[in-house]
Amino acid sequence: MSAVATNRPRRETAGRRLRRAALDGAAVPVMAVLGLAAFWLFPDDLGLMTRIAATALYVLSLDLVLGFGGIATLGQAAMFGTGAYAAGIAAVNLVNEPITLLAIGGVAGGLIALVTGALILHARGLTLLMLTIAVVQIVQEVANKARDWTGGSDGLSGIDPAPVLGLFRFDLYGRTSYLFALAVLIVGYLVARRIVRSPFGLACRGVKEDPLRVAALGGSPKRYLVTLYAVAGVFAGVAGALTAVTSGIVGLDSASFSWSAEALVMLVLGGTGRLYGAVIGTVAFMTIHHILASSDPFHWMLFIGLFLMAIVLFAPGGITSGIERVVHRLKRGRA
Amino acid sequence: MSTNRGRLEIAGLTAGYGQTRIIENLSLTVPAGGRLALLGRNGVGKTTTLATLVGQTTRHGGTITLDGVELGRLGSSARAAAGLGYVPQTRDVFRSLTVEENLVTGLKGRPRSALEEAYALFPRLGERRRNGGGELSGGEQQMLSVARALLGQPTVLLLDEPLEGLAPVICDLLMQALSRLSMSVILVEQQVDRALDFAEEVVMLDRGRVVHQGPAAEARADHALLERHLGVVPAG
Numbered sequence: 001m002s003a004v005a006t007n008r009p010r011r012e013t014a015g016r017r018l019r020r021a022a023l024d025g026a027a028v029p030v031m032a033v034l035g036l037a038a039f040w041l042f043p044d045d046l047g048l049m050t051r052i053a054a055t056a057l058y059v060l061s062l063d064l065v066l067g068f069g070g071i072a073t074l075g076q077a078a079m080f081g082t083g084a085y086a087a088g089i090a091a092v093n094l095v096n097e098p099i100t101l102l103a104i105g106g107v108a109g110g111l112i113a114l115v116t117g118a119l120i121l122h123a124r125g126l127t128l129l130m131l132t133i134a135v136v137q138i139v140q141e142v143a144n145k146a147r148d149w150t151g152g153s154d155g156l157s158g159i160d161p162a163p164v165l166g167l168f169r170f171d172l173y174g175r176t177s178y179l180f181a182l183a184v185l186i187v188g189y190l191v192a193r194r195i196v197r198s199p200f201g202l203a204c205r206g207v208k209e210d211p212l213r214v215a216a217l218g219g220s221p222k223r224y225l226v227t228l229y230a231v232a233g234v235f236a237g238v239a240g241a242l243t244a245v246t247s248g249i250v251g252l253d254s255a256s257f258s259w260s261a262e263a264l265v266m267l268v269l270g271g272t273g274r275l276y277g278a279v280i281g282t283v284a285f286m287t288i289h290h291i292l293a294s295s296d297p298f299h300w301m302l303f304i305g306l307f308l309m310a311i312v313l314f315a316p317g318g319i320t321s322g323i324e325r326v327v328h329r330l331k332r333g334r335a
Numbered sequence: 336m337s338t339n340r341g342r343l344e345i346a347g348l349t350a351g352y353g354q355t356r357i358i359e360n361l362s363l364t365v366p367a368g369g370r371l372a373l374l375g376r377n378g379v380g381k382t383t384t385l386a387t388l389v390g391q392t393t394r395h396g397g398t399i400t401l402d403g404v405e406l407g408r409l410g411s412s413a414r415a416a417a418g419l420g421y422v423p424q425t426r427d428v429f430r431s432l433t434v435e436e437n438l439v440t441g442l443k444g445r446p447r448s449a450l451e452e453a454y455a456l457f458p459r460l461g462e463r464r465r466n467g468g469g470e471l472s473g474g475e476q477q478m479l480s481v482a483r484a485l486l487g488q489p490t491v492l493l494l495d496e497p498l499e500g501l502a503p504v505i506c507d508l509l510m511q512a513l514s515r516l517s518m519s520v521i522l523v524e525q526q527v528d529r530a531l532d533f534a535e536e537v538v539m540l541d542r543g544r545v546v547h548q549g550p551a552a553e554a555r556a557d558h559a560l561l562e563r564h565l566g567v568v569p570a571g
């Protein structure tokens with residue numbers, strides 16, 4: 001099997017696994033509590049926080065393929081953009097019920113991932129990386145050319161979602177948008193966690209580690225990877241649809257190579273193969289991005305670069321590996 | 336495990352890695368429920384034979400038939416689904432998964448409750464079910480690798496040097512567990528004594544070719560034969 005980078009994983013010690021389990025168990029309650037606290041504490045930043053929640057779901061989808069399947073990709077925005085455009089076009093022309101729009105986005109993202117995954121996942125390494133970039137470029141160009149449907153370079157606007165569950169209207173302050181995005185993120189996280197713990201998820205982790213062994217056990221590594229890619233495509237599509245629903249606009253940058261690369265940066269920053277690393281990396285990157293960009297609009301990229309270099313040099317496993325070490329020390333101190 | 340399944344016939348098998356041929360015109364038969372020891376000095380093609388059976392080498396000719404079904408053109412996963420279980424020399428446990436998670440990957444759609452079969456066969460795995468694959472000793476990894484293969488309910492089990500590097504007490508434990516199995520087994524093993532005790536039939540290879548085939552008990556008594564083809568004489 002060849003679509004994966006089969007690097008030998010670090011030895012998974014009991015301590016490391018317990019630290020991960022502790023953080024994993026705490027992830028959802030912490031996300032919910034901090035998310036709601038932020039709602040009250042930063043009422044003027046709800047727009048940013050909504051974008052963070054939707055982006056975290058998108059980065060989570062990348063963690064599924066890269067962190068759990070070992071699929072090297074720079075094309076995850078193809079699924080995000082497809083989901084965003086599908087939901088946006090549906091909202092403008094067909095239906096504006098928000099949960100239906102998320103479903104449409106998820107199906108669209110899953111389908112594009114299924115088709116492209118079946119075509120490209122026989123490749124590996126740099127070839128695969130190039131193919132994923134090609135896919136996202138094609139999707140972006142199709143969106144650009146289909147101007148009548150997508151608005152081309154002007155973007156798709158006029159998305160006016162109905163109240164959530166017929167009850168909660170999307171208000172000007174972005175309260176409903178934020179709470180809706182937070183709820184979708186939490187549900188998405190729980191579903192993703194269930195997937196990676198299922199026999200299918202374990203088999204995918206097995207493929208990442210040793211595809212030949214999985215084949216000898218009766219599994220088809222390529223089928224597992226294509227399925228995982230499609231499942232992650234559903235997550236990315238839902239994230240795209242969520243962005244379309246909460247922002248009311250879809251632009252070409254939602255299906256861009258740079259958006260794929262940014263997701264990768266956020267994931268590496270948080271830590272791969274953990275799920276909560278995707279959320280932490282997104283929150284850290286986008287918050288720092290926001291603070292630096294507003295305080296120094298001309299040099300913020302320089303500081304972002306320095307920050308990333310510091311993380312890579314001093315916490316190679318991402319922010320979460322640092323947190324795991326702190327949890328470990330606290331537990332040892334208590335024992 | 337039903338013993339009327341698991342008849343493996345290999346006829347004229349020639350295989351290797353790329354264009355390099357390691358085994359030539361190899362033929363042997365394992366009856367349903369039979370135990371065969373595949374012996375030979377280092378580098379004669381024993382591991383290649385097993386790897387060829389599970390589809391991990393280049394087959395240049397010959398047939399592999401399991402219960403009348405030709406496996407030669409099938410991929411590794413289809414051969415496993417057809418009934419071949421493989422425990423490689425390298426054990427290949429997934430180091431990032433726990434013992435239990437490793438076992439789950441071998442279930443082939445069976446319910447999780449089937450894991451109890453593995454824990455009954457190797458109680459040590461039950462005690463270590465929450466430990467990572469990379470944390471296990473060599474013997475425990477071998478137990479895990481065997482148990483994971485068995486959970487897929489193979490009709491033929493291929494064991495590649497399962498005792499390599501294990502303490503004698505662990506070897507005893509493992510061989511006791513293996514002796515309780517009812518499916519067909521091909522055992523590649525350097526510990527000739529144990530292999531001949533376990534098997535009913537023995538096949539000896541030299542430079543990729545069969546140089547002896549016959550009952551294990553007869554081979555055990557023929558010291559000249561063992562010395563000629565294996566360079567050893569079993570104790571006792």
